[in-house]
Amino acid sequence: MAEDMGDGFEGRGEGFIELDRVEKVFEVRKKTGFMKRERREVRAVDSLSFRVARGEMVGYIGPNGAGKSTTIKMLTGILAPSGGSLRVAGIDPSRERRRLAHRIGVVFGQRTTLWWDLPLIDSYKLMHRMYRIPDARYRENLDRLVELLDLADLLDVPVRQLSLGQRMRGDIAAALLHDPDVLYLDEPTIGLDVISKSRVREFLREVNAERGTTVLLTTHDLQDIEQLCSRVMVIDHGRLMYDGPLAGLHEAGESERTLVVDLERELPPIEVPEARVVKVEGPRQWLAFPAGTSAAPLVARIAAEYPLVDLSVREPDIEAVIAKMYAEKATA
Amino acid sequence: MDSGRLYLAVGVGGFRRYATYRAATAAGIFTNTVFGLILVYTYTALWDERPQLGGYDLAQAVTYVWVGQSLFKTLANGGGGVEGELMERIRTGDIAVDLYRPADLQLWWLAADLGRSFFELAARGVPPFVLGALMFDLALPTDATTWLAFLVAVVLAMLVSFGIRYLIALSAFWLLDGTGVAQMVMFVGWFCSGMILPLNVFPGLLGEVVRALPWSALLQAPADVLLGEADPLGTYAFQAVWAVLLLAAGRLVQGMATQRVVVQGG
Numbered sequence A: 001m002a003e004d005m006g007d008g009f010e011g012r013g014e015g016f017i018e019l020d021r022v023e024k025v026f027e028v029r030k031k032t033g034f035m036k037r038e039r040r041e042v043r044a045v046d047s048l049s050f051r052v053a054r055g056e057m058v059g060y061i062g063p064n065g066a067g068k069s070t071t072i073k074m075l076t077g078i079l080a081p082s083g084g085s086l087r088v089a090g091i092d093p094s095r096e097r098r099r100l101a102h103r104i105g106v107v108f109g110q111r112t113t114l115w116w117d118l119p120l121i122d123s124y125k126l127m128h129r130m131y132r133i134p135d136a137r138y139r140e141n142l143d144r145l146v147e148l149l150d151l152a153d154l155l156d157v158p159v160r161q162l163s164l165g166q167r168m169r170g171d172i173a174a175a176l177l178h179d180p181d182v183l184y185l186d187e188p189t190i191g192l193d194v195i196s197k198s199r200v201r202e203f204l205r206e207v208n209a210e211r212g213t214t215v216l217l218t219t220h221d222l223q224d225i226e227q228l229c230s231r232v233m234v235i236d237h238g239r240l241m242y243d244g245p246l247a248g249l250h251e252a253g254e255s256e257r258t259l260v261v262d263l264e265r266e267l268p269p270i271e272v273p274e275a276r277v278v279k280v281e282g283p284r285q286w287l288a289f290p291a292g293t294s295a296a297p298l299v300a301r302i303a304a305e306y307p308l309v310d311l312s313v314r315e316p317d318i319e320a321v322i323a324k325m326y327a328e329k330a331t332a
Numbered sequence B: 001m002d003s004g005r006l007y008l009a010v011g012v013g014g015f016r017r018y019a020t021y022r023a024a025t026a027a028g029i030f031t032n033t034v035f036g037l038i039l040v041y042t043y044t045a046l047w048d049e050r051p052q053l054g055g056y057d058l059a060q061a062v063t064y065v066w067v068g069q070s071l072f073k074t075l076a077n078g079g080g081g082v083e084g085e086l087m088e089r090i091r092t093g094d095i096a097v098d099l100y101r102p103a104d105l106q107l108w109w110l111a112a113d114l115g116r117s118f119f120e121l122a123a124r125g126v127p128p129f130v131l132g133a134l135m136f137d138l139a140l141p142t143d144a145t146t147w148l149a150f151l152v153a154v155v156l157a158m159l160v161s162f163g164i165r166y167l168i169a170l171s172a173f174w175l176l177d178g179t180g181v182a183q184m185v186m187f188v189g190w191f192c193s194g195m196i197l198p199l200n201v202f203p204g205l206l207g208e209v210v211r212a213l214p215w216s217a218l219l220q221a222p223a224d225v226l227l228g229e230a231d232p233l234g235t236y237a238f239q240a241v242w243a244v245l246l247l248a249a250g251r252l253v254q255g256m257a258t259q260r261v262v263v264q265g266g
Helices: A068-076 A097-101 A120-130 A135-148 A164-176 A194-211 A222-228 A246-252 A296-305 A318-331 B002-019 B022-049 B058-075 B083-092 B095-099 B105-135 B144-170 B179-193 B204-212 B220-226 B232-260
Strands: A017-033 A036-052 A057-061 A083-088 A104-108 A182-186 A214-218 A231-236 A239-245 A256-263 A276-281 A284-290 A308-314
Touching (some): A036 A068, A036 A083, A036 A239, A068 A083, A068 A104, A120 B002, A164 A194, A214 A222, A231 A246, A231 A318, B058 B220, B083 B095, B105 B144
Antiparallel strands (some): A256 A284
């Protein structure tokens, strides 16, 4: 208890973001007839507890309406929790929203913090004033962000003329000018093309590595998670369903890899103990085997017993794994 | 001091944002000039029938028309300031972005709206006024003090105007679609601020009421200072009281809105 109150614990590795049995209940009024309204409680976040250490990069995923955005809003202090306790960098977000604001950066992929009608640089000048960034620090950060995010040619362009990818890079720079300790990213790659996506991801990796910025990433694009986060939290119906390394998610979801083999000619389904055939199409066959096991013995056996021409291994789709988790939860 | 610089930057941004739309500004000047002409001919017919109506002579009535057209966008007495954008942000949930910033929502939008108002005053206020002065005999003061007193009243009117419109905008937190309220307030605003007829023309109790409402601080108050019909200090006091009341109400409602209302959208 005493530790939680002191300022000293901020710097330690443990619990830079701390949620302890956090709840958020919304009251929804539904019209049930003429002048009649029914009150109903919606539990958007239900007894949610987790800790994120300083410098961690964590993926936070779940289907629409799972409670992701509500969590982020509580972490920025926009919404106050209905129960439980919440700390970011030792600060209670909803009590000291303004003080916390100086230490966090937020990027909402579908919203912009930039001034629509004015050149990009004007929004940055505003951040300079808003976050009271010392002049030298501002110039240094701006130069670096402009270089890393390739914004030099865009600074004098009105934001409304930027492409979605350019605007997103502009927004990410705006969120980092004041050296935040924590960065919340809500769908940072939504609607971007492949090149823009990989650019944003590469940049985020660098920021995390160089500055030790703690990153909480909400996304529907699981490649974001695969390429950026070593830890992933899965939330559904306001509850944490999985918290651990990405690889563990496969085990938790009992996912399978797929071996695709091309044989010399059309043959009956391959019979091997390590795998089962899931599909046959002419000389091509698809075999499923557990994601946790090596493909090598399986390949060796097939090569020895069958006329093998070519093969490839397909990694399991996390999306399918998660969908399976939700389905299991629903039937459990 | 530092926050002063922030809101100054927001205000300058507000000014520059509106300055980017030059075609809209030119179209606006044209519209205000045409409306001014229509009103001048209507008023001329009216004052021919009823000289000294509302205590104005014809030259004062015509001057009142051009003051009204010149301040139309500055004071946004029928809406058309930053409140439209603010309502849209509340409706779409973009307001979340404004809320997590280390800045005060009301001061932020006040600064942005003042920036807009000063732009409209310079770009859309001066040209119709000059055109009106060239075409008609206006009852204009010859001393700089009255002009200065007029400008102070205009700045106070900007604050009152923002106070009204900020409250309207915040209604979107509850109503989600504030277009209905905005339209209603637009008509009330036109009528009660004296855009259609000067408020001192209104008879009896109706006149007493409209002259006490905050909208009379928008156009009637500065116009009477310019025309030498009102004591500037008394006018300022009236405007200041409404400005303080409305801005305080705005703060109160803002607190309620951000406390209990869900921010829209994921």
